[in-house]
Amino acid sequence: MAQAEHKQVVAVDREKFFKAITKYEDYPSFVDGCNGVEVERKGPGEARTHYKMNIMRDVNYTLDHKEFPEQCKMEWALVKSDMLKKNVGRWELTSLGEGKTEVKYSIEIEFNIPVPGFILNQLVKSSIPSMIKSFEKRAKTLA
Numbered sequence: 001m002a003q004a005e006h007k008q009v010v011a012v013d014r015e016k017f018f019k020a021i022t023k024y025e026d027y028p029s030f031v032d033g034c035n036g037v038e039v040e041r042k043g044p045g046e047a048r049t050h051y052k053m054n055i056m057r058d059v060n061y062t063l064d065h066k067e068f069p070e071q072c073k074m075e076w077a078l079v080k081s082d083m084l085k086k087n088v089g090r091w092e093l094t095s096l097g098e099g100k101t102e103v104k105y106s107i108e109i110e111f112n113i114p115v116p117g118f119i120l121n122q123l124v125k126s127s128i129p130s131m132i133k134s135f136e137k138r139a140k141t142l143a
Contacts, residue, residue, distance in 0.1 A: 001086065001110040006128040007102060010136040014093040014101040018072040020139040021091050024049045024065070030138045031131065045069075048079065059083040086110035103132055 010017060020026075024047060027034045036052035040062070047065040052058070061081035067074050072093035078084055089107035096102055105128055 001108065003106075003108045004128060005104070005106045006132070007104050008129060008132050009096065010101050010103055010132065010139075011099060012101060012136050012139045013099055014072045014095045016139040016142050017093055017101050017103065017135060018069065018074070018091075019142050020135050021074055022047070022065070022067055023142075026138065027051075030134050032127075032134065055083075057083075061087060063087065081112075083111055083113065084109065085112040103135075105132060 024037050025039050027037045033054045034051065035054060035058075038050040039047060040050055041048040045067050047067065048062060049065065050060070050062045052060055059082065061084050062079040063076040064079050065074060065076045073090065075090040076088065078087040081087070087107070087109050089105070092104040094102040094104070
């Protein structure tokens with residue numbers, strides 16, 4: 001199992017960043033390794049999405065998302081997967097004023113096949129900063 005938490009300041013308003021992280025269907029156009037997203041259900045404050053990702057190999061999984069627009073927070077939990085035993089996490093966005101946002105990203109992930117912990121931890125921790133930059137870039141394009 002791997003756990004990671006990362007804080008990073010981005011140069012975009014938190015509402016725009018929140019919009020980028022909750023437009024799941026757009027992920028394949030800017031998130032590395034995301035080969036497809038199907039939003040199975042979307043309602044006020046929640047969504048169920050199916051992802052096709054490449055994380056060392058092709059992985060399919062479905063997440064339930066809980067969205068808290070007023071606080072600019074989003075949480076997710078694994079529903080089912082062909083390769084994952086666990087995938088839970090959250091985004092927390094704090095406005096720093098003047099078009100800056102502190103992004104806090106947390107994840108806990110576990111595969112149902114043996115993956116050495118040090119490899120999984122390194123993979124997760126090294127990919128987060130560049131993923132956040134991808135979301136920042138995407139958020140800047142949103143109205």
